[in-house]
Amino acid sequence: MATSLKSLSDHSSKNIRNVSDRTFGIIVSEWNEEVTESLFSGAYQTLLDHGVKKENIFRKNVPGSFELSLASQWMAQEEGIDAVICLGCVIQGETKHFDFICDAVAHGITNVSLKYNKPVIFGVLTPNTQQQALDRAGGKHGNKGDEAAITAIKMLGF
Ligand SMILES: Nc1c(NC[C@H](O)[C@H](O)[C@H](O)CO)[nH]c(=O)[nH]c1=O
Numbered sequence: 001m002a003t004s005l006k007s008l009s010d011h012s013s014k015n016i017r018n019v020s021d022r023t024f025g026i027i028v029s030e031w032n033e034e035v036t037e038s039l040f041s042g043a044y045q046t047l048l049d050h051g052v053k054k055e056n057i058f059r060k061n062v063p064g065s066f067e068l069s070l071a072s073q074w075m076a077q078e079e080g081i082d083a084v085i086c087l088g089c090v091i092q093g094e095t096k097h098f099d100f101i102c103d104a105v106a107h108g109i110t111n112v113s114l115k116y117n118k119p120v121i122f123g124v125l126t127p128n129t130q131q132q133a134l135d136r137a138g139g140k141h142g143n144k145g146d147e148a149a150i151t152a153i154k155m156l157g158f
């Protein structure tokens with residue numbers, strides 16, 4: 001479903017279990033930080049709103065979204081981490097670089113989740129424009145950080 005038809009911040013309460021004793025890693029890409037900081041704020045507050053303790057949320061930064069895969073592996077291998085949320089924003093430029101990054105990070109994050117048998121959430125925006133990104137990072141289409149946090153919580157209730 002196109003995001004324009006559904007707010008990223010709307011979600012059902014299905015499969016939301018008590019996560020007050022669970023731990024979450026959040027990895028934030030520094031590229032397009034105006035957007036990614038909004039994604040982090042959304043994810044962080046959503047976790048708190050669902051009972052996650054501040055001391056059980058561990059944040060790490062990476063230079064760009066391409067580095068999310070390796071960083072998520074470093075986090076997922078930690079026994080004390082139950083789920084990893086990856087946040088980034090890759091904006092289409094003039095070349096095919098966008099395609100390579102998006103493809104690499106989508107596959108990379110998926111591989112980490114399967115390797116470590118843990119939720120590793122793809123909270124990466126892949127817009128054509130800065131405005132599309134802002135619309136999905138606390139704007140008119142909600143916040144993908146909210147969506148990523150809810151997804152992590154729901155997967156832990158699987
Ligand atoms: N153009 C964007 C990038 N580019 C940087 C890469 O993610 C990576 O850090 C670099 O290729 C070195 O490995 N990253 C984003 O997250 N968003 C962009 O729009």
Ligand SMILES: CC(=O)[C@@H](O)COP(=O)(O)O
Pocket residue numbers: 090091092093094095096097098101
């Ligand atoms: C997604 C990117 O790396 C992009 O911002 C780079 O821009 P360009 O494709 O114009 O070099």
